[in-house]
Amino acid sequence: MSYRRVVETLREFLPVDDKINHVTVRNRTLRVGVRIDAIELPRAQPRSPTTEWTLAIDGGFVRGRAKAEIRSFEILTGRLATPGEKPRVFACVRSELPDVAQRLTSLIQTHSGTSHPQLSVITDGANGIQNIYPQLPFAATPILDGFHISMRVRHLEQIVRGLLARSETEQYTKKALRTYVSRLRWCFWHANAVKAEHRMRQILLLCRIVVAQSARFTRSPEQLDYRVGELFAYLESNSGSTIAYGKHYREHRPISTAMAESAVNQVINARMCKHQHMRWTPRGAHLLAQVRCAVINDDLTARLAAYRARMDEVPEDVARFLEFMQQAEEAEPHAF
Template sequence: MKIEIKLRIAATDDGFCEEEILSLDKPHDRLEAIGLSLAEAKGVLGRLQEHIIAAQAATLAAERRCCAQCGRAQPSKGRAVIRFRTPFGDVPISSPRLHRCACDAGKSKTFSPLTEFFSEHVAPELLYLETKWASLVSFGVTVDLLKDVLPVGSTLNAETVRNHLHRTAARAEAELGEERPSFVEGFPPMWAKLPIPEGPIVVGIDGGYVRARDGTQSHFEVMVGKSIPEDRDNRYFGLVQSHDDKPRRRLHEVLLEQGLQMNQDITFLTDGGDSVRNMAVAMSPCAEHVLDWFHITMRLTVLGQYAKGLAHHNPREAEDAARELKRIKGYLWNGNHRRALPCIEWLVDDLDVVETDYPSMKAFRKAADEFNTYIANNAGMIPNYAERRRYGERVSTGFVESTVNVVVGKRFSKRQQMRWSKEGAHLLLQTRTRVLDGTLRGKFEQWYPGLSGNKSASQLETAMAA
């Protein structure tokens, strides 16, 4: 059974060109031979792409052949080849070079209209695909994936994909406004006149660590977060604190995209660290900062384990410490840090005078002292957790702990011990967070409006049927 596929391109309303692009001799009695194979489909798409781009480039060159001022044809000086990278292969484009008309006082005597038009040699759709998949899996796996399903150019490699992702992220970075110490705008009478906001927003921020490529340090910290509005889509954000010089601006832009107003109720759940806490300061006059209950209980659990170890050496002192820890936890759960702090100080003093051969006693005392400092520094962020829980409000950043794993762990490959530069990790975080919350495509459509006009499958089927 022989199948011939022909391509017909209408260059003008009155004329067209027709050419056979593929001839197949396929059996009809074998299941694996039914329909196009992946290799055959890639061949068809590649040939189609070449012909379509050639027709578009020829039409564009013809339109710009004449001088825009006087309308006279500009003589040709020669031709060059432009290689345009697309999802369906690298396409060579014949680019004419023209002598500039005498009435056009340009800087050069000759020019290439197609070179001026093709300011980028990578198709936006390919750039989007590379950025999307490289944000989800490794650069090498992205190359293998694209080569498996698309007739992309054979020269595509991991370094090229990485460079394209960095270019995309850098373009988005360039659109960020200037950093400011405060993003609170206006004054109370003005806020009262604003429309009622759609609903409260809960923002959780936490940190993680990535292995550093630079030999001066083994790891560096990355900060990630998740913004959860009551009735809008969630958003992720991430940054490398020691590299980014606009952390507050970055968070503010995420909140603006979710409809932030100055009368918006916002709750920031953090671990109490200075860098995380300072990032969320002065973001909104209606902001509430809450110390994450998870991080309090995590420290109390560690102290409880030390107390259990002490019980094998000093049972009475261990029992007193465990009782005091239970009391401290109860005070903190009910937001009573004024009573909790003296209890923590008594615990620290009591541990200092315990005489024991418990080998971890020094670590026990140090952990208790650090917990005392931690609660004292964050006392103003300790609410009544019990009351919040009764009203269905969040008291823990458990959702942010999972965000750290989703954003950092699953791409920065903790198990594989991959190493990263601060700039590379920061740029990848910008694209990965957009891929995870589904806003990367919208950003590309903002840069290239024509992408939003691509026909859907149903529209294409209607056009083909007609």
């Protein structure tokens, strides 16, 4: 709900003070976000060394305030999952964290219970996200989202299907292109990168040597050539991240960022984008995202309790000073 809708709901069901308004609700919510932002929960019990963890990362954009320097900014979010346990949601605005990799490291080590878990990181191949997982202090296996590859191949199939072949040469070209493109999906599904590259080069060669007899047929091979070039660049920038998607799928292991995209809808879109007309500062969006993640993960109470325990602790430098004063008083009782 928006802050104003929250106030309306509170006034309808609870005897709240009339002085409470949307500004009060917003300030108190963000205050909770400040308290739990840097809180680290105790580590969970160590699992089996063979336990596999999957970190799916995605991002969503929200509109910035009119007076801000940027019109929109990205909130990084996703889920940490392992078979048989509830996935953990996380979210942050990069500009509000000094080190995103450190935050993810703390999240993974806390819930896995070990300093070096078996981790796979699934992303959609965006450059901003690719730079995060190499900074983790333990090994992580990168996986390129298979759905994004499939959608790019699907785009190629649509272009070939739309070819209007009239002459015999054009009909042969369309038939050959359809064969090459249809086999691309099989190559990626079974991690046959060599054959996939060979098929794409055949498509490029055919698009560039065909002599079309109509202007409309000429435009389609040009589009296909451009899209295949994009696919080449996409796979090259994510080299080493493609896997045997068919094998992983049969083993019931994640091969897409679906759980990260659902986190985008749950944490970001439902509150900040869809049917919402607010504009956000990076700080306000970051703190609200912390509260939403804590509620989804059912650890808001535990985080607030950890914050209160931290506030009750005496800082180390103050404790040393008090101990020094006590020792001095015991040595010379009449000096103070």
